[in-house]
Amino acid sequence: MDLTVCICTHNRPRYVQDCLDGLRRQTVARDRFTVLLVDSASGEAAAAELGSLAAAHDARLIRLDHVGVSLARNAGAWAARTRFIAYIDDDAIPATDWVESILNAIAQPGRPPALIGGRILPKWEAPLPAWWPPSLRGVLSIIEHEGRGEYRTPAVPQGLEPYAANMVVHVLSLLAAGGFGGAVGRYGNSLLSDEEVQLAWTLQDAGHSVRYDSRIVVHHQIQARRMEPSWLLSRMYWQGASTVLTRRLLHQPQTVWRELPRRLLVAGLLAPAALIPEHTAFLLAARWRFAYAAGFIRAALGWHVTEAAIEQAAVAVAA
Template identity: 35%
Template sequence: MKWSVIICTHNRADDLGETLQAVSRLNYPAGDFEVLVVDNASQDDTEGVVEQAAAGMPHLKYLREDKLGLSHARNTGIANAAGEFVAFLDDDAAPIPAWLEKLEERFQNSRVACVGGRVKPVWRTLAGWPDWLHPRLIGYFTVIDHDDFRDFGYPCCPAGTNVAFRKAVFDEVGTFDPNLGRTGTSLLSNEEADLCVAIAQAGYRILYTPEAVVHHKVHENRLTREWVLDRSYWGGVSSAIMERRRFGAGNRVHKTLKYLALIMASESLKRILSLTDDHKKTFFWECQALFSRAFLKTLWLGHGQGNAAKGKS
């Protein structure tokens, strides 16, 4: 078996059905890849959707993981994968037909352990980019759209909705950290970044290919100020948890100085910009300040204290 495609899902049966339709159109030999759907404690008709799709996809398998958390679900998929390579796809995403072929082309060098592809947004209800949302925040919507081939290195890394690994690397560096990644409605993240740092520290390469394209839905509930602020806060928490684990004391001092300076700069810029009615930049710096505060609280107090102190102040 060459490939295992893993789709983790939680209460998105309708989106999952569309994703499985797209996966069924992959132009990779059917006998050389499997599709594993990991149902992460869903309460909807996820199992029924998979059963219906399996009638036309004999290589499709259903797995259940009742311990809530995206990292738990991904690790269950890895434990059951038979492929030489493991590719992850979100339950609300659609790969192009040549997706696996284009990912595989970048694994020719044995020192390449991870390959990520392009992620294009599908704006479900957006008539135009919101006038309050700065383009520099587009990464919060899982958009990766570089035109060139490149190596990734932290803080840049592939998106979890379009990333593949050489399965053998998990035996060497471990799998996804259950302390990171989405859990229910929590916006905790950075489980992919954490794993990619471990892979790079082990001496392997992480590559990007613009030719392996996935179209990923941006749900309407994310196009609000509240969601973007929450995403900023949890981004800071997630980055701090990961960096406490992967980097030494020198990094802690460096990042403390960096984010203290960023907080002070953000507050000054917000006051100046408030006089110009530039809502995009004002909101952008509000997000930067929130990320920085959350990062520092979590870096020095730990996750529990950082979470309790959320407060967006």
């Protein structure tokens, strides 16, 4: 067995079905890779359906009692029995040569990779609205750049970051770095983010090769419910908070304090736009900037972001 493929999910068996079907169509033999399905505290009905899917697709099923994507990904890493683990989101469908491209990338001569981020192309459930800001396609977990190279170097575009919707990690390096930090990342339906960014930069700062390779492709099913102004505003609010938390986890608190005055200025100037109803796209450019600044400011000034995400997830489960 050359590779472990890990799918982490919470209450989404329909998407898992599509992902597993994609893995069944790979160009390499099934004995070249194994599949781990990590169920992050799904409800009873979804858990039963996930169990049936795992059995039908020869996937090993791991059940967790608590929600949290970082917890689930770490459980996958501890269960892996291969040198590398490939993470794919439950709503992503791998290209037919996905596993083959991963195996080729990790086998190429030269400096061995600790982490490889791949290309993530959109598969729209609903058309992208005309009002959607072009600069924010990335918050939908879309990466369309073609090329290869080390992150945070001139070889790839500035600001390009890995997403765990399509990411390969050297297992021992991941575990030695402490895994995915439980302080960041999704908890249920909360929009806390950046757990993969924290891991990637931790590995790179420790001297490991952390690179991008667009030959490794998945197709991300972009949910129709995300095509709403209210979702984008919530996503940007949590992203502002996630940025603060990630910088502190990477031991860069000074960058938070340097940026805080600018975020305070933005929030002050754009505060009237926040009075506009969430469902409308009117003045959205001002409103998403205000949302990001508000999340950043609140987290910088002491908001317990992780606890809020966990509480939000618990309320959703109880409902």
